[in-house]
Amino acid sequence: MQVHTVFGSITDYTKGTIELVSGEARHYVFSNVFEVAAKSRPYERVVVARNMEYVQEVMRADGVSPWFACGHDEFALCMDGEITVDFIRMKVPPSADKNGAVLLGDAPEGARMGHVKLKRGHQVLLGAGNAYRFTATRLGVLMQQTVLGDLSVQKWREICFT
Amino acid sequence: MAANVAQVVASEPSNRNGYRSFRLGRFELSRDEYFVTVHWPAKGAKRSHQMPADAFLRACMRDVAWNFFYGWVNFDHVIGTRNHYGKVDFYAGTFNGTLKEAGVDYLEQFDADHIMATFKAMLRDWVNEGFGPFAAPVETGTAYGPKQGDNIAAIERIRIATRRMPGLPGDSPLRDDMPVNRAFADVPQDEPEIHAEPGFEGQLHAFSLFKYLSRSDVTWNPSVTAVCKASLACPTTEEFILPVFHGNDRVEWFIQLSDEIVWDVGDKNTGAPRARVTMKAGDVAAMPADIRHQGYSTKRSMLYVWENVTPGLPQRYESGELSPYPVDF
Numbered sequence: 001m002q003v004h005t006v007f008g009s010i011t012d013y014t015k016g017t018i019e020l021v022s023g024e025a026r027h028y029v030f031s032n033v034f035e036v037a038a039k040s041r042p043y044e045r046v047v048v049a050r051n052m053e054y055v056q057e058v059m060r061a062d063g064v065s066p067w068f069a070c071g072h073d074e075f076a077l078c079m080d081g082e083i084t085v086d087f088i089r090m091k092v093p094p095s096a097d098k099n100g101a102v103l104l105g106d107a108p109e110g111a112r113m114g115h116v117k118l119k120r121g122h123q124v125l126l127g128a129g130n131a132y133r134f135t136a137t138r139l140g141v142l143m144q145q146t147v148l149g150d151l152s153v154q155k156w157r158e159i160c161f162t
Numbered sequence: 163m164a165a166n167v168a169q170v171v172a173s174e175p176s177n178r179n180g181y182r183s184f185r186l187g188r189f190e191l192s193r194d195e196y197f198v199t200v201h202w203p204a205k206g207a208k209r210s211h212q213m214p215a216d217a218f219l220r221a222c223m224r225d226v227a228w229n230f231f232y233g234w235v236n237f238d239h240v241i242g243t244r245n246h247y248g249k250v251d252f253y254a255g256t257f258n259g260t261l262k263e264a265g266v267d268y269l270e271q272f273d274a275d276h277i278m279a280t281f282k283a284m285l286r287d288w289v290n291e292g293f294g295p296f297a298a299p300v301e302t303g304t305a306y307g308p309k310q311g312d313n314i315a316a317i318e319r320i321r322i323a324t325r326r327m328p329g330l331p332g333d334s335p336l337r338d339d340m341p342v343n344r345a346f347a348d349v350p351q352d353e354p355e356i357h358a359e360p361g362f363e364g365q366l367h368a369f370s371l372f373k374y375l376s377r378s379d380v381t382w383n384p385s386v387t388a389v390c391k392a393s394l395a396c397p398t399t400e401e402f403i404l405p406v407f408h409g410n411d412r413v414e415w416f417i418q419l420s421d422e423i424v425w426d427v428g429d430k431n432t433g434a435p436r437a438r439v440t441m442k443a444g445d446v447a448a449m450p451a452d453i454r455h456q457g458y459s460t461k462r463s464m465l466y467v468w469e470n471v472t473p474g475l476p477q478r479y480e481s482g483e484l485s486p487y488p489v490d491f
Contacts, residue, residue, distance in 0.1 A: 002348075003344070003345055003346070003347045003348050004348060005345075005346055005348050005349055005420050005421060005461075006420060006421050006422070006442075006443055006461075007372075007419075007420050007443050008442070008443035008444035013442070013443065013444050014442050014443075015442065015444075015445060016418070016422070016439070016440040016441045016442045016445045017439075017440045018437055018438075018439050018440075019437060019438040019439075019440075020436075020437050021435045021436050021437055021438075022434075022435075022436050022437075023436050023437065025437075026491065027448070027450050027486075027487045028437070028439060028447045028448055028449075028450070029446075029447065029448040029487075029488060029489050029491075030439070030445065030446065030447045030448075031445070031446050032442075032444045032445050032446065033417070033444045033445075033446060034444040035444070048446045049415040049417070049446050049448070049468060049488075050488055050489055051393065051413055051414075051415065051468070051470040051488055052470060052472065052484075052488075054390065054391070054392070054393035054470055056415070056417065056446070056468065072390065072391060073326065073389070073390055074390060075327070075388040075390065075395065077371060079419075079444065087362075087366060089362070111359070111361075111362075112359050113358065113359055113362040113365060113366060114356070114357045114358040114359045114362055114366050115357050115366075116354050116355065116356050116357070116366055116368045117354055117355040117357075118354050118368065119350070119352065119354070120350075120372070121349075121350070121370055121371055121372025121373065121419075122353075122354040122368055122369070122370050122371065122372075123327075123368060123369060123370075123371040123387070123388065124354065124366075124367070124368035125326070125327050125330075125366075125367040125368065125388075127365075127367075143417070145388055145390050145393060145395055145468075146390060147390065147391065147393070154489075156489055156491035157491050160491070
């Protein structure tokens with residue numbers, strides 16, 4: 001029998017359901033990363049999961065992103081598309097106690113470290129103190145494990161079952 | 163620590179079916195060809211409960227492998243453990259609304275070492291040759307029948323600890339030497355391309371998480387693949403039924419990476435049903451801190467379990483300082 005593993009994509013996904021017995025659907029804070037990315041601006045960091053200060057953010061990978069940096073480790077998981085990540089070792093990295101990612105200018109100071117090419121299911125380390133920039137060779141979706149920061153966008157009413 | 167803390171109280175093997183019985187405080191646990199039976203005292207009488215041996219062993223295996231996990235690990239609607247991180251409760255009926263109200267429940271607290279040693283001894287004795295309590299039913303033999311051999315290798319797995327991300331120097335390994343599971347035969351096995359500039363060799367890191375998961379040899383076993391301070395990504399591969407009904411002492415989140423899982427959600431204290439949550443690829447859902455959940459997955463699927471291991475959370479949820487729901491909107 002042929003195996004068929006079902007993955008989602010920004011152009012082909014099916015959102016699940018909640019059958020309630022008691023309580024409220026909004027307590028499950030239920031969304032779908034592909035739907036969120038489909039309705040977001042390019043590289044908007046939309047929070048889809050929050051556990052106190054920790055978050056999972058979804059990005060629509062569309063064209064070239066700004067340069068980002070972070071004082072702590074972050075991780076990006078490519079959920080759809082093909083995405084190149086460029087890295088710069090920053091001369092002056094963000095403080096380690098600054099939570100979440102920050103925006104840098106067009107040309108952050110520092111040495112080019114190289115790049116990583118991601119496809120669906122690939123996870124990359126966005127190491128503390130390194131600047132990073134995404135380039136989508138086709139429309140895609142990224143999920144980032146990080147901490148709530150200045151760039152985190154919370155719009156729960158727009159993305160969740162209520 | 164006292165030398166006798168971990169001492170296991172076990173009978174000689176039964177003449178009838180070959181299995182030992184175990185005593186854990188005032189609980190008695192035994193198994194026969196089909197069932198595990200638990201006895202405890204309540205209201206001056208001896209009470210009992212039975213579970214199919216395969217279901218009990220799958221649940222006990224997870225509890226051991228997870229080191230009692232977070233919060234409540236219900237083996238079924240009657241028995242289970244609650245982790246106090248150093249101490250562990252074993253209970254019968256305490257988190258079943260009807261049994262609790264009738265006063266026929268019983269809970270006893272143990273040193274974690276003692277209950278762990280007893281559970282491991284039960285697994286060593288009660289898991290027969292050919293039965294893998296970590297495997298999905300179509301992947302393994304039967305748990306039933308009289309004692310026949312053992313499967314020590316299946317139950318003595320070493321838990322993989324990841325400090326930052328698998329594949330980094332000095333961190334947990336990737337799974338290149340493990341075979342792709344038959345249910346993930348179509349999952350691409352290519353790795354990300356890493357192009358480091360001279361002088362930065364080995365300083366960029368990426369791997370294929372979906373390939374890594376496609377080679378998982380166990381089901382329902384969250385393993386850490388990314389550490390952001392106290393935020394742990396713990397993806398796992400799921401098939402058949404989660405062998406326990408997990409009631410967490412904190413909020414956790416699920417992100418469905420592939421295929422589909424249905425979650426039965428009930429009240430954490432009474433077990434009363436609250437919802438059935440169907441998650442398909444890309445779906446994200448919180449499991450609030452006041453529920454218990456059990457998942458069903460027909461096809462082996464990839465699930466990203468996301469935990470917050472900040473110390474002291476159980477007390478903050480229990481005191482009401484933190485809402486059981488992670489986001490108010």
